[in-house]
Amino acid sequence: MDANFDFTDDVALVTGASGALGSAVCAAFDDAGATVCATDVVEPSDEDALLDGDRVAFYRGDFTDESEVESVVSEVVADHGGIDCLANVAGTWKGGSPVDETDEGTFDLLFDVNLKTMFLASKHAVPHLRDREGAIVSVSARSSLEGGEGDGPYRASKAGVRLLTETIAEENKGVVRANAVMPSVIDTPANREMMPDADHDSWVAPADIAEVVLFLCSDAASVTSGAAVPVYGEA
Structure with a gap:
């Protein structure tokens, strides 16, 4: 069964747009007719993230820096009149060390990129989303549901995304919907190179x-807010 969405006349702001998932979200919104405002700290590369849709505009910004977030959001609103959807995709992964062997810089990086970007983007977009009764979707992770060896700060940062999503939903009942998605390992060229012996067929594109x-x-999800939706296949 095919699912078709119509976001004609809607403006979607997508963070982390230069990555594999961010560029896929941009492409999906573009295919559905939205005006896509793609933002990332790095320019999209021709190989990894082609932002070549008819209605995709790129705004460079470091979303760990509040002044840059405020500037990008203001520019998007000035250019397009408002924001209907915010997709918080910016994120990173680092692991491999127990907590007592994890350096402070790794901890700060994970919380800055995974949680702080989501917080700042939501903070500055929510007033504009209220004007249009819009929606936020943020990227958490399956591993945020429990502790595990070697990547505790990553799991904790993604758990923070889930809890902040629930908070935003509660604070904006009936006005702005906020939900999260929880992927596991995403099927990207980088992940395949990192884990060549894994079962790639079980990964989600x-x-x-x-x-x-x-x-x-x-509008199909008009009754859904505060949810954390699994997107890791049938695992």
Whole structure:
């Protein structure tokens, strides 16, 4: 069964747009007719993230820096009149060390990129989303549901995304919906290179996760807010 979404006349702001998942979310919104405002700290590369849709505009910004977040959001609103959807995709992974062997810089990096970007983007977008009764979808992780060896700060930062999502939903009942998606390992060239012996067939493609992001931003999910939706296949 095919699912088709119509975001004509909607403005979607997507963070982490230069990555594999972010670019897939941008492409999905573009295919659905939205005006896509893609933002990232690095320019998209031709190989990894082609932001070549008809209605995709790139705004460079470091979303760990509040002044840059405020500037990008203000520029998007000035250019396009408002924001209907915010997709908080910016994120990173680092692991491999027990907590007592994890350096402070790794901890700060994970919380800055995974949680602080989501907090700042939501903080500055929410007033504009209220004007249009819009929606936020943020990327948490399956591993945020429990502790595990070697990547505790990552899990904790992604658990923070889930809890902040629930808070935003509670604070904006009936006005702005906020939900999260929880992927496991995403099927990207980088992950395949990092884990060549893994069962790649069990991984979920970025485009499939992007479809769930669109669903949660659409009227089809009008009764859903504060949810954390699994997007890791049948595992």
